Amino acid sequence: MTASGKLGSLTRGVQTFCCDVAEGFFEITHNGFAVVGLAVVFSVLTLLARPDLRQAGESQLMTWLHARQVETLGLVPELDAIDRATALNPKELPKQQAAVAYWLSKKYRVAPEPLSALVAEAYEIGQRMKIDPTLLLAVMAVESGFNPFAQSPVGAQGLMQVMTGIHSDKYENFGGKLAAFDPVTNLRVGAKVLQECIQRAGSVQAGLKFYVGAALLAEDGGYAEKVMAEHARLQQVAHGRPVPIAPPPTLRTVAPNPAPTPQDQDAPAVIS
Structure with missing residues (x-):
């Protein structure tokens, strides 16, 4: 081959x-x-x-x-942690509520997201209880400056500074007294107490005197006047009017009431 x-x-x-x-x-x-x-x-x-x-x-x-x-x-x-947050995007609110939330956020130096949740809740509660929502927000502003963990020397707690010990029955439907530090629960309970005070006193201004625990006193330390002034400003903001952002009102410091008389034992009381 x-x-x-x-x-x-x-x-x-x-x-x-x-x-x-x-x-x-x-x-x-x-x-x-x-x-x-x-x-x-x-x-x-x-x-x-x-x-x-x-x-x-x-x-x-x-x-x-x-x-x-x-x-x-x-x-x-914890992917579900967001469900525990008391917060809303202010851009998702109606225009009126968003304006109030942004104004309060700037004045009280609180993030707009949690304030938006409180504003939305105040409007819902106000509609249900026939209370002006800006009045509820004004009470929160004067009472705690929107600090949900605030506590007074005499035991008033949370945003609305409700006397948790006195109104413990109102927290039973929310799981107990510790719910006072849940912002939405505190707002709901505080709104109910305020409603009772206004009904008992017959007017908003007189009801605020009951709310502060000064029903038996000649004066309330200017508390009702502070709340009504902040209420008026918030109403203007809600109606789209420009309102200067003045320093926040001084948080109230009312001394404990004297021991209530027997006829006043069942009166709603909020003291700080």
Whole structure:
């Protein structure tokens, strides 16, 4: 055989070998993919037939992901934490309420988002209880300066500075007295107390004197005047009028009332 014949034979041999290897690799991978596919199908069918296995697998996966997040961030993630936040986007409020929220935010140096939630709640409660919502907001402004954790020396607590001990019955429907530090709950209870005071006294200004705990006193320390002045400003803001942002009114400091007389034992009382 000539040299060229040997070379051709060798080339054909190499080509045959390469083809055989390629076909073998294809068969192996094809069969391998088929096996993997069958395994996946079998696993899915098993999980569908055994929900308990699926739930266990999901639980293990979530536990692993949770551990990885804690390791990476150094924090325990709580995706539902936002549900506990007392906050709203002021841009989602009606124009009137948004104006009030922004004005109060600037004056009292409180973030507009939590104030927006309180403004929206005040308008809803006010409509239901027939109380001007800007009056409720004015009471909060004078009472606590929108500090939901405020407490007076005599035990008035929260945004509306309700005497939690005296009005503990009103907190029962909210889970107990600690709800006084939930801003929305405190607003609702305070609004109810204010409504009772106004009904008892016969007018808003006289009701505010009852609310501050000065029903048996000749003067209320200028409390009602401060609230009504802030109320008037908020009404103007709500109607779109420009109102200068003056320094916030001094938070009230009324001394504890003398012991109430028997006929006054059932009167609503808020003292700070």
